[in-house]
Amino acid sequence: MEAGVSALLAIAGVGRTFPGVHGGRPTEALTPIALEVQENDFISVLGPSGCGKSTLLRIVAGLDAPSAGRVLLDGRPILGPGPDRGMVFQSYTLFPWLTVKRNICFGLREKGVPEARQEEIAAKWIARVGLHGFENHLPRMLSGGMQQRTAIARALANDPKILLLDEPFGALDNQTRGLMQEMLLGIWEAERKTVLFVTHDIEEAVFMANRVVVMSARPGRIKRDVMIDLPHPRHYTLKSAPEFQAYRARLTEEIRAEAMRAA
Amino acid sequence: MKPLKPIGPGAKTGLGIAFFVLFVAGWSAATVGGFVSPVFLADPLRMVEEGWNLLYRFNFAFDIGMTVWRVFGGFALAALVALPLGVAMGTYKPVEAFFEPFVSFARYLPASAFIPLLILWAGIGETQKLLVIFIGAVFQLVLMVAVTVGGTRRDLVEAAYTLGARDWGIVRRVLIPHAAPEIAEILRLVLGWAWTYVIVAELIGSSSGIGHMITDSQALLNTGQIIFGIIVIGVIGLISDFLFKALNQRLFPWKLA
Numbered sequence: 233m234e235a236g237v238s239a240l241l242a243i244a245g246v247g248r249t250f251p252g253v254h255g256g257r258p259t260e261a262l263t264p265i266a267l268e269v270q271e272n273d274f275i276s277v278l279g280p281s282g283c284g285k286s287t288l289l290r291i292v293a294g295l296d297a298p299s300a301g302r303v304l305l306d307g308r309p310i311l312g313p314g315p316d317r318g319m320v321f322q323s324y325t326l327f328p329w330l331t332v333k334r335n336i337c338f339g340l341r342e343k344g345v346p347e348a349r350q351e352e353i354a355a356k357w358i359a360r361v362g363l364h365g366f367e368n369h370l371p372r373m374l375s376g377g378m379q380q381r382t383a384i385a386r387a388l389a390n391d392p393k394i395l396l397l398d399e400p401f402g403a404l405d406n407q408t409r410g411l412m413q414e415m416l417l418g419i420w421e422a423e424r425k426t427v428l429f430v431t432h433d434i435e436e437a438v439f440m441a442n443r444v445v446v447m448s449a450r451p452g453r454i455k456r457d458v459m460i461d462l463p464h465p466r467h468y469t470l471k472s473a474p475e476f477q478a479y480r481a482r483l484t485e486e487i488r489a490e491a492m493r494a495a
Numbered sequence: 496m497k498p499l500k501p502i503g504p505g506a507k508t509g510l511g512i513a514f515f516v517l518f519v520a521g522w523s524a525a526t527v528g529g530f531v532s533p534v535f536l537a538d539p540l541r542m543v544e545e546g547w548n549l550l551y552r553f554n555f556a557f558d559i560g561m562t563v564w565r566v567f568g569g570f571a572l573a574a575l576v577a578l579p580l581g582v583a584m585g586t587y588k589p590v591e592a593f594f595e596p597f598v599s600f601a602r603y604l605p606a607s608a609f610i611p612l613l614i615l616w617a618g619i620g621e622t623q624k625l626l627v628i629f630i631g632a633v634f635q636l637v638l639m640v641a642v643t644v645g646g647t648r649r650d651l652v653e654a655a656y657t658l659g660a661r662d663w664g665i666v667r668r669v670l671i672p673h674a675a676p677e678i679a680e681i682l683r684l685v686l687g688w689a690w691t692y693v694i695v696a697e698l699i700g701s702s703s704g705i706g707h708m709i710t711d712s713q714a715l716l717n718t719g720q721i722i723f724g725i726i727v728i729g730v731i732g733l734i735s736d737f738l739f740k741a742l743n744q745r746l747f748p749w750k751l752a
Contacts, residue, residue, distance in 0.1 A: 293653075293657055294656075294657075295653050295656065295657070312656075313653070313656035313657045314657075314659060315657070315658060315659030317657065318657065318658075319653075319654070319657040321650055321653070321654065323650050325650045325651055325653075325654040327651060327654075327655075327669070327672070327673075328673075328749050328750075329672045329673070329675075329747070329749045329750075338655070338658050338660075338668070339658035339659045339660075342658060342659045342660050342661075342664050342668075343659060370748070370749045371749075372749060383654075386658065387657070387658070390658060390659060396657075
């Protein structure tokens with residue numbers, strides 16, 4: 233593959249070192265990383281806590297600046313945050329004073345999309361994430377799962393080139409998490425979006441992605457890059473299939489070694 | 496009673512009223528019972544009688560109106576300056592670094608100590624009264640608003656950036672709406688302080704207002720009138736507080752727990 237030519241997103245030699253606090257030693261969160269994301273990829277970035285995977289995602293989002301290297305989206309360097317990269321955070325970041333619909337329209341309004349068109353797009357995504365009937369609810373009236381579904385709809389309503397997810401289901405209970413995974417996967421299969429998905433959950437990483445990137449303990453670097461060759465559309469029953477279990481066992485070994493180094 | 500356990504609305508109102516009743520009962524016992532000389536403290540009935548006199552013979556309603564106008568006038572001026580400045584300071588750190596030390600210093604200057612100076616500068620008219628309130632409120636407001644705006648949840652700001660918001664959009668669509676309920680609470684709080692400044696301003700060089708009436712009554716040793724004046728202030732404060740709270744709840748339903 234030619235470096236950076238065909239890739240939608242090219243992470244080239246990106247490192248991040250945080251300056252030392254009170255004259256202490258600086259912390260190296262990421263050792264220079266290279267990663268290319270093709271259009272329609274669904275890549276899971278899997279690693280133990282504190283391995284810098286969220287830092288990497290924040291750099292791609294433009295919320296943090298790399299100490300070394302650069303990130304190219306469609307061949308153009310990323311200089312700051314922008315609506316071409318939708319982001320969903322682990323914490324609930326819906327604007328509490330806006331209804332579900334107004335939250336989803338936030339980016340569209342910022343772009344100056346006409347009101348009628350905003351309504352259309354919002355209605356489409358509200359239906360897509362299964363929030364019909366909750367358009368005019370405030371975030372505090374919603375469950376955690378519903379809030380994250382709204383956050384996903386809000387990011388996708390902007391029609392970004394790539395969707396960045398930072399452990400979006402991390403705070404949800406197991407059952408809800410499973411349903412959310414299927415919903416997001418369904419959207420990806422139907423809309424052919426490009427997704428970069430950060431998680432520490434092995435099963436989640438394998439189930440969602442066509443490629444899993446395993447990161448090492450701090451300072452983070454890419455340890456393995458595993459293609460997940462499982463057919464689409466995927467159904468939750470896939471999780472008990474032997475080929476799924478094989479991926480899972482293999483990645484468990486990889487992660488376990490890193491977790492032991494980090495713990 | 497258990498720690499932090501809520502109580503029903505009926506019990507809450509009842510308990511609140513009960514203390515007022517107890518307070519008036521204690522006051523009556525002390526005065527009517529002859530434990531305190533009427534020269535120092537009038538009894539409740541005498542206070543009501545004096546209040547009646549004030550309202551119907553001395554046109555006290557006009558004084559009340561003057562005081563209310565001064566409080567709200569001075570407070571509105573202070574808010575007009577403090578809100579934009581506070582938001583600017585909370586948003587932009589260089590602006591904060593520029594103003595914050597001075598405002599912190601000015602906050603401790605007692606508004607009442609400015610009264611002689613203000614009389615020199617602005618005379619004893621309404622301008623001087625408004626300025627006392629203004630000085631008493633504006634620095635407090637600026638600082639509290641700046642802290643509130645500066646304390647906006649970072650993740651909400653970041654989310655807005657990733658949705659394509661630019662700086663002005665962040666201020667207008669995230670920082671201000673996020674801070675609005677707390678700013679409303681700050682206004683309510685500082686308005687309460689403004690009431691104490693206005694009375695002090697009216698005690699000196701004034702020919703109208705509740706504070707003026709209190710100084711006049713002092714000369715006549717009429718404690719009934721003084722107490723009536725104080726109670727009127729309390730009641731007006733309570734009413735404005737209640738209205739402010741009701742308005743906040745209506746404006747910011749998303750903030751309710």
